Amino acid sequence: MKKNSLIRILFFLIVYVTLSAIATYYFSIDKRERTKLYLAQQIEKLYSEYQATKYAYRMLANFFYDELSHDTKFLQLLVSWQKDSKVGKEIERFLSQKFRLLQKYEINYLTIYDPSGNIVASMHKMAPLKRKKSKLFEKKETTNELVIEFKKPFYFQRNMVGIYKAAISYNVFKNRLAKLFKGYYEYIINGTLINKKVFSYGNYLFVQSDLHKDFYYEQSSKSLQNSRQKELIHRINSTIKEKIASSLAKRKNFAILTKIDDTYYTVSFLAIKGKEHIGYLISYKPDSNTAIFESIFLQNVILSNIIIAIVLLFIYYVLETRNRFEMMAVTDKLTKLYNRYKFYSIAEQEIQRAKRNKRPFAIIMFDIDKFKLINDTYGHDIGDLVLKEISQIIRKNIRRYDYAFRWGGEEFIILAPETDIKNAMKLAEKIRKLIENHSFEEVGKVTISLGVTQFDPENEDNIDAAIKRADNALYLSKKEGRNRVTLAV
Structure with missing residues (x-):
């Protein structure tokens, strides 16, 4: 009788362990699916932040364009430039005051072209004017992949008299995101673009990313972070570096969770594409939802184990009681x-x-x-x-x-x-x-x-x-x- 009881206890222990393992596996799948959905939402959120901020800059650039496109004096100056390039100095003086407004909102690149693609005025942080022929309308158009450009034509008396191009750097863009959405943002550049020199504005100094050898930071990007923020991002990058290597190579959006000093962080990668893959806009944000997912998972596992234990104990009690009565009868x-x-x-x-x-x-x-x-x-x-x-x-x-x-x-x-x-x-x-x-x-x-x-x-x-x-x-x-x-x- 004692042996039968031990066998029965062992059987119930095996059943308990099996059911507990099944429940834990099920809830781990549930947690994984929750996390997967949550990360997808974080990518969508970063994309929305990117689009909203880009739209705001586009509206600002369009506002400046609209002002110029309705200014008869400016349009006449563009017409005059086609006959006398010396008018370019006057155009620069005309634009300089207005350009300060764009600079106030960190649109630091402004170029005016004539219809043939020649530079009329270049207002890159008030850089000195360099008149040169641009291949703006050729198949191999010269563009700067490291900035976000806004481009529109000027018309005067139904004739095209010039091209308006304003641009904002991704470094400025990601700093604006940080101010608007209260997180840490970074921008890494595909190294192949640097080798191709597909940038045309200003001077650039690149530093290899601590995320992957094929990606780079602009030096100005790193200098804008305080030392504490820089250290935190470096620690996060060191933690996720090996995990994201294959994802970076796919040139697609993705997100990952990591834990630093008992705090979870969501790191979202938004693939930036032009004619080819440019790089990634990265969002680093402290995350409280993952801790909630962990808590829900633990609660579900504990609760399921308690329920399984109660049910099995009840069944064991019923069987033991029935067995006891049967034994009493015999x-x-x-x-x-x-x-x-x-x-x-x-x-x-x-x-x-x-x-x-x-x-x-x-x-x-x-x-x-x-x-x-x-x-x-x-x-x-x-x-x-x-x-x-x-x-x-x-x-x-x-x-x-x-x-x-x-x-x-x-x-x-x-x-x-x-x-x-x-x-x-x-x-x-x-x-x-x-x-x-x-x-x-x-x-x-x-x-x-x-x-x-x-x-x-x-x-x-x-x-x-x-x-x-x-x-x-x-x-x-x-x-x-x-x-x-x-x-x-």
Whole structure:
């Protein structure tokens, strides 16, 4: 019985571990999907921030363009420039005051072209004018991939008289994002563009990115960060560097989560594309939602384990209770041996097995000699103790697949499967001697008388005849002086 309980406990532990693992796996998938969706939202958010800020700069550039395109004096100057390039100085003076307004909002690049593509005025941070022929309208148009450009034509009396081009650098753009959306932003440039020299404004100094050897920062980008921010971003980059290498190579949008000093950060990468991949706009933002996802995951795992444990404990309790009631129904309360009802159930099973295997089994019946005298002399409590001790001796000295029963009163039966009469007699004699040599509390020495028989599967169909033979043999043991084993004839 104890062994069965241990097996049942082990089974329930295995079921618990299995269900717990399944639940944990399911909730880990749920957390992963939540995180995946959340990262996709962060990419969309960065894209929206990028588009909104770009739209605001476009509106500002268009406002300046609209003002110029409705200024007759300026348009006439453009017409005059086509006849006399010296008018360019006057155009620059005309634009300089207005250009300061653009500079105030960090649009630091302004160029005016004539319809043929010649530079009329170049207002790059008030840089000196360099008149040169631009290949603006050729197939290989010269553009600066490191800036965001806004370009429109000027018309006067239905004739095109010039081209307006304003631009903002990505470094300025990402600093504006930081001010507007309260995060850390960075911009890394594809190294192939630097090798191709696809920039045309100002002087550029590039530093290799700490994210990947194929990407670079503009030097001005790094100098605009304070040392604490620079250190934090470097630590984040060092943490995610290996994880994002393959994603960077795909030139597509992606986002990743990382943890620095117990704080989660969402790092979103927005691929910037022109004629080819330019680089990435990167957003670094402290993140509280990931901690919530972790908390939800842990809560779900803990709650599911509690529910699984409660359900399994309830099932175990029901089974144990049912088993206990079943055992009570088939077990003698005093001796804890099987009772007569259980004997017939087991005997039927053994009969079927004996017939299949064509192997006999033995029945040993015995009772306690002069048990009534023990009760009368010492009282029923002592008599009960004698019954208990004899039961313990039987349990300890029969084989694990033998069965012991309290038949009634002081009578007992042992059913020994696949045992012939010779081995049954040895077992009976062993038990007789053990009880004879045992010292019982208060009573001292106690003896038993035994009757032994064998069930013959080839000639018998039920157990009653075998019980009768064993009982008769027991009676002979009593008649011939007790404390002996008698084989049924």
